[in-house]
Amino acid sequence: MNIRLILVGKTEAQYLKQGIEQYRSRLVHYCKFSILEIPELKNAKALSREQIKEKEGELILKNIAAGEDVILLDEHGRQFTSLEWARHLEKKFLYSPRDITFVIGGSYGFSQGVYARATEMVSLSKMTFSHQLCRVVFLEQLYRIFTIIKGEPYHHE
Numbered sequence: 001m002n003i004r005l006i007l008v009g010k011t012e013a014q015y016l017k018q019g020i021e022q023y024r025s026r027l028v029h030y031c032k033f034s035i036l037e038i039p040e041l042k043n044a045k046a047l048s049r050e051q052i053k054e055k056e057g058e059l060i061l062k063n064i065a066a067g068e069d070v071i072l073l074d075e076h077g078r079q080f081t082s083l084e085w086a087r088h089l090e091k092k093f094l095y096s097p098r099d100i101t102f103v104i105g106g107s108y109g110f111s112q113g114v115y116a117r118a119t120e121m122v123s124l125s126k127m128t129f130s131h132q133l134c135r136v137v138f139l140e141q142l143y144r145i146f147t148i149i150k151g152e153p154y155h156h157e
Contacts, residue, residue: 002032002099008106009040023139030146057111069098077121086148
């Protein structure tokens with residue numbers, strides 16, 4: 001099984017890049033993991049929020065294969081504890097042969113087309129984080145669920 005993370009826009013801050021790299025390098029020990037950064041739109045200041053979401057949505061959808069499970073990181077998604085999410089994803093890993101693509105959208109969220117393509121939505125918190133910071137938080141949680149599944153001593157209850 002392949003797991004991929006699609007990101008809209010470049011990661012800007014060096015400390016976030018370091019955090020992403022730290023967890024990316026840990027994740028490859030558990031699965032085939034990759035990150036795809038979709039470039040930011042050119043001349044986005046001339047576009048409305050809806051136009052930005054639509055154009056970003058087209059780029060996201062262009063990079064998703066027909067058979068992939070697509071999980072959006074979205075404020076309206078289902079919330080889990082780390083243990084609940086580990087059990088939820090473990091079932092997917094065991095019973096579904098489909099590759100999983102997680103998507104963190106841009107500042108304005110997702111287009112209706114991306115929502116329609118999604119298999120499910122997950123929220124990292126009731127709080128709002130910048131889409132840049134969500135990248136590191138998500139990767140840490142994905143790493144955490146693998147350590148929970150494997151029974152490794154990273155997560156403490």
